Amino acid sequence: MYIIVVGGGKVGYYLTKTLLTEGHEVLLIERDRDKVETYSERFGSVILQGDGAEASVLAAAGAARADVLIAVTGEDEDNLVICQMAKHKFHVGKTIARVNNPKNEQLFKLLDTDVTVSQTNYILGLIEQAIPDRAFIHLLNLRHADLAIIEATITDKSPVAHKTVGEVDLPVACVIAAIARQSDVIVPGPDTEILPHDEIIAVTHRTEEDELRRLLVLD
């Protein structure tokens, strides 16, 4: 795959390094001449000096034949415009933007960025998962189908404790995908009994996440 990375900060640097190791054809676009020099010594000629929002730079980078463009500069406005230029002027198949202000994720999606990565939201999510005693955790959004993957820890007081999966009256757009019990992972059938201390992994439509929360953990 031919991948263009724009922005040679820490994220761009390690991204380029990893993608190269994985055997992809990679080009990193960076504005700062000193950085370009240092990186060129390390990576060879896969670095292009210039402003990635500039059409002439994208043209020189061969954007027209790129499969993916990833914009990871420190500025949201630059990442947005770089992705839009790549998409609308060079018809790059997939554009990925780093979003610094989590509020911009929705805007970026409305404006045709294929994938957004919000470090802030990602770290918040990790913090949520790391805090004990949180019975219901939102793990992941699946963008296209508007689905979410959640994890719920069952307690003695949980409304579904000691019921079988078949007995649980799940919301329509929910499915229990797996149950983690101690070190085992169980793929549940209708007769599988839900026990206290089970960790339930479920896929749910986002509109039914709250209902599922009430059903499984009762807040």
Place this chain on the structure above:
Amino acid sequence: MKVVVMGCGRVGARVASILDHNGHDVTVIDTNAIAFRRLSPEFGGDTVLGTGIDEDVLKSAGIEHANAFIAVTNGDNRNIMAGQVARTMFDVRDVIVRIYDPVREDTYRRLGLSTVCPTTTMSAIIIDQVIGASDSYRRAESRES
């Protein structure tokens, strides 16, 4: 008319001052408080400190009731993004965005933004004047001969 102007440089300050003078309800946004000194001493509108690519800043500037949004900071990308926020998230009727880079200007005009490109406009005026000057010079020469 309610107008939000982002960027209080020479152009922003002038546009805001004139619109205010003409009786419009104007709010100016800039990241630097000192920039507001460029507004005319009679300016009666509001000023908001912050960046116009932040929805919360735009809201405090009254974007939800604005009829027009004008993005004239020095950053093309900032203007483009703020203009798209105003249009997509707040449905502002008239969004005018300054873009210095002619290629970017062309791309976003095609995507439906109302754009102003000082580079092409200024070049056209200068070229007109140069050609006009040389034409009248040639006319003068031909009269003399």
